[in-house]
Amino acid sequence: MTxxxxxxxxxxxxxxxxxxxxxxxxxxxRISALRHAELLAAQATGRKIVPGDKGKPVLAPAKAPGVERLRAWATEDLxxxxxxxxxxVASRARQSxxxxLIAQAALAAATGAAAPDGLDEAMARRATIDAIRAAFHRAAAIVARMPAANLTDFDATAARYWVEG
Known part of the structure; x- marks a missing residue:
């Protein structure tokens, strides 16, 4: 079959x-099957197919993402x-x-029973995780105000976003 x-x-x-x-x-x-496939693959990623020289299809220049899209990407990275x-700090199973354990300790405190073993370690992990979450929220608030120029090479791993306080 042709x-x-x-x-x-x-x-x-x-x-x-x-x-x-x-x-x-x-x-x-006329265009080749290969060129047709290339154009459709690019179109699937958001590029636009437009007429070019002599009516041949070409890809329009990629449009730079707007500041809101850049902020969303930066927040996703954070x-x-x-x-x-x-x-x-702790796997999801360890967190669970x-x-x-923390709930058992609260029940023990309410009933006058002894606190379960490992409570200090669990509370220390919880405090560290809470500090990370707080740092994330502070960093996300900073990103929400950043201009596009500061977001084009945003590094979510930068230490300045993860300091406590």
Whole structure:
């Protein structure tokens, strides 16, 4: 089975394959299957296909992301870094066990029973994790006010975002 030829029409802003189109627009220009695949792959990432020289399809220059998009990316990076730092302190399972231990300690305190073993370590991990979360929120507030120029090479791992206080 042979594959039909692929054409692009600037007037219609689309592709035509001779396997499925008997008639082509007057301005249709032939392109290779490889070029067609490249254009569609780029379009799937948000690029626009526009007519170029002699009606051949080309990709429009990539539009720089706006400040809100840059801020969202920076905040996502901060969140990922906070998660990485928290999980370096305690895995999710360890955090869950610490939460249970802290709840047991509260119950023990309310009933006059002895605190469970390991409470000091659990509370220390909780304090460290809370400090990381607080640092994340402070850094996210800074990012929310940053101009685009400061966000283009944003480094969420920079120590200045993760200091306590």
């Amino acid at each position: 594959m039909g030829r692929i054409y692009y029409s600037a007037a219609r802003g689309g592709f035509f394959n001779t396997d499925s189109h008997n008639e082509l627009p007057d301005d249709a220009v 969140s990922a870094e906070a998660t990485r730092r928290i999980e370096a 066990n610490d939460n249970a």
